[in-house]
Amino acid sequence: MSLNVGIVGLGRIGRGVLRGNFAQTKGGRFDIRVVCDVMAIDHVAYLLANDSTYGRPPFHVDCDGDDLIIDGKRVHYQRVDRRRSSPDDDSFGILRQFNLDVLFDATGTATIHDFRSLITQNVAKKVLCTWNVSGCDISLVFGVNNSAYDPIRHDVISASTCTGNALVPVCHVLDKHIGIDYARAITIHPQLSDQRVLDGYHASSQLGRGCASSIIPTSTNVGKSTTLVLPRLQGKLEAMSYRVPTAIVSVIDLTATLSRKTSLEECVELFEDYANKQLAGIIHCDYGAWGHQKASIDYMETEYSSILLMHHLSVSQGHQLGLSLMHDNEHAYCCRVLDVLGVIQTKR
Numbered sequence: 001m002s003l004n005v006g007i008v009g010l011g012r013i014g015r016g017v018l019r020g021n022f023a024q025t026k027g028g029r030f031d032i033r034v035v036c037d038v039m040a041i042d043h044v045a046y047l048l049a050n051d052s053t054y055g056r057p058p059f060h061v062d063c064d065g066d067d068l069i070i071d072g073k074r075v076h077y078q079r080v081d082r083r084r085s086s087p088d089d090d091s092f093g094i095l096r097q098f099n100l101d102v103l104f105d106a107t108g109t110a111t112i113h114d115f116r117s118l119i120t121q122n123v124a125k126k127v128l129c130t131w132n133v134s135g136c137d138i139s140l141v142f143g144v145n146n147s148a149y150d151p152i153r154h155d156v157i158s159a160s161t162c163t164g165n166a167l168v169p170v171c172h173v174l175d176k177h178i179g180i181d182y183a184r185a186i187t188i189h190p191q192l193s194d195q196r197v198l199d200g201y202h203a204s205s206q207l208g209r210g211c212a213s214s215i216i217p218t219s220t221n222v223g224k225s226t227t228l229v230l231p232r233l234q235g236k237l238e239a240m241s242y243r244v245p246t247a248i249v250s251v252i253d254l255t256a257t258l259s260r261k262t263s264l265e266e267c268v269e270l271f272e273d274y275a276n277k278q279l280a281g282i283i284h285c286d287y288g289a290w291g292h293q294k295a296s297i298d299y300m301e302t303e304y305s306s307i308l309l310m311h312h313l314s315v316s317q318g319h320q321l322g323l324s325l326m327h328d329n330e331h332a333y334c335c336r337v338l339d340v341l342g343v344i345q346t347k348r
Contacts, residue, residue: 002031003345006100009107010037016334019057022071033098034076041077053248092123100124115156128157139228141168142339143282151347159340162333164225166306169283179259185239188251216243249296250329261318285310299326303335
């Protein structure tokens with residue numbers, strides 16, 4: 001039985017999940033019945049049909065009245081601005097008619113109170129979001145802790161973050177088999193829509209600098225994303241980020257002090273074993289092409305949460321590990337969101 005899904009927020013991730021739903025399965029992997037945003041419907045159709053990063057989708061897009069027509073299926077469009085709505089004013093009450101099992105929120109602006117209100121107002125049975133919302137019932141990184149999902153106890157669910165989905169599987173493998181005493185993660189992340197094209201005001205002043213002109217240091221939530229899923233790493237992980245003028249594919253450079261002595265050979269065997277078995281489809285050990293290393297753009301539209309660059313894996317003095325990994329920070333993450341929806345569907 002298909003899962004009835006609604007989407008709030010049609011930015012890069014909201015549109016990516018919508019696109020992935022229909023690209024993965026003819027007619028849609030899940031029954032997406034309604035999507036919501038602040039834009040006019042023709043603008044939504046235009047952005048869905050024409051993507052500057054990934055090109056046109058493998059299906060036809062149109063709009064008719066209040067419906068998007070995606071691969072021949074009608075998906076109702078509701079124009080709603082969450083930012084100007086109180087969580088208690090029943091702004092989303094119109095969505096009750098769609099009998100939603102899950103409302104997927106990709107706005108990045110809602111609070112736990114907003115989500116609890118949607119459930120108590122019977123707008124949806126569950127809410128799934130794309131960030132570390134404070135007070136959520138569980139944060140799921142597919143492949144690592146999705147078996148912990150309990151449909152009775154977990155109503156507000158986080159699908160973690162794109163960098164969280166990339167780093168958590170690697171830290172999980174290392175800490176489970178060798179142990180991590182301390183780790184520092186540096187993310188090298190493509191520019192995002194919250195940055196300025198030209199110098200201007202931003203609450204984080206450095207993000208107000210022209211995004212195409214500089215490498216910009218900023219904060220990242222990947223440490224929190226990791227410890228929410230792997231609490232034993234609390235206090236052992238530090239992280240920072242650099243925003244760079246590229247469109248897609250993020251890099252994480254990880255340096256870790258391991259709890260016991262190991263070797264390069266053991267780490268290679270460990271990661272390859274997980275890539276072929278327990279985390280198949282989630283992590284991938286990459287050795288380049290024809291003896292040459294790849295560039296970040298070569299990993300665009302890959303579905304792996306984390307691609308380990310094996311030529312850059314190093315172990316020094318038995319305890320110091322260095323590792324670089326790449327991931328498509330949009331497409332791969334959207335695939336994991338769809339996988340989390342699959343977990344909710346299976347366990348309902």
